[in-house]
Amino acid sequence: MRKVSACLVGLLFLVALKLMAAEISIDENSFEESFSHTVQVSGNFYVGLQMASDDNIEQLVVLFPEGSTGMLCIAISSIDGRYKAKIEQEISSPISGWTQVLFDSAHQGELNKYIANELAVLARVGGSxxxxxxxxxxxxxxxxxxxDQEMVLLLRSDARKDTVVIDGHDGSFKCKKFKNSYKVTYDKYCPLKGIDITQVPILEVQRKNLxxxxxxxxxxAYQ
Structure with missing residues (x-):
């Protein structure tokens, strides 16, 4: 298998900056959201793959593979379980690279209070x-x-230890517990440093418990 080279990461982001002008406007009928002061517990294991940051959120963008078509499927979950959103929209014309995803939220004031690591995005493209x-x-x-940003895999796991392994990459990536006291929807983050994600077909999470x-x-979707 081909080794994942850390030197490709810089090229990935240089290309990203040039392609950021692309955007997708989400139809009203393709978007659902809810915000509740009553915590909603989620049972999903994998909740997001995104760039990490402790700053407040700005605009959602996603990195499309070359010539992407089909369904764009996005699930957004706040770490405290209060905000949920779902986007399901068909992409009729091929699109590539970093692209802004424009949607109108009725709860934008609440969303602006979250930092990026507190608002998980699980984005997928392709089939249904x-x-x-x-x-x-x-x-x-x-x-x-x-x-200078790093990627994180966001998880909700009851395992004693979770480790991310990438075929062809030396070593592994340890997942860590969030210190946030309101860890409802997810409770772990796995920093993925020095990785060109466009060269990775599968992320394997190895789990250990008693x-x-x-x-x-x-x-x-990149391979």
Missing amino acids: CTKSGARSILSSWYQRVSN QDVPDEKIEL
Whole structure:
């Protein structure tokens, strides 16, 4: 297997900055959201793959593979379980690279209070949003993506230890517990440093506990 080269990361983001002018406007009928002061517990293991930051959110952008078409499927979840959103919109014309996803939220004032690490984005593209076929893509809450940012995989896991392994890459990436006291929707983040995500077909999460816990494989759309 081909080794994932850290030197490609800089090129990825230089290209990203040039392509950021592209945008998709989400139709009203393709967008659902809710905000509640009553916490809503989620049972999903994998909740997001995005650029990490402790700054407040700005504009949602996603990194499309070259010539993407089909369904764009996005699930947004706040770490405290109060905000949920879903986008399911068909892409009729091929699109590539970093692209702004424009949607009108009735709860923008509440969203602006979150930092990026507190608002998970699970973005997929390809097949049906309700069936297999759509694969994960990278997202960010900032229009300008720089190479001093790192990617994070966001998880909700009851395993004692979670580690991300990438085929062809030496070593592994340890997942850490959030210190945030309101960890409802997800509670762990896995920093992925020095990785060109466009060269990675699968992220494998190896899980360890006192009892056997099945590993998880997350298929990406870039290969």
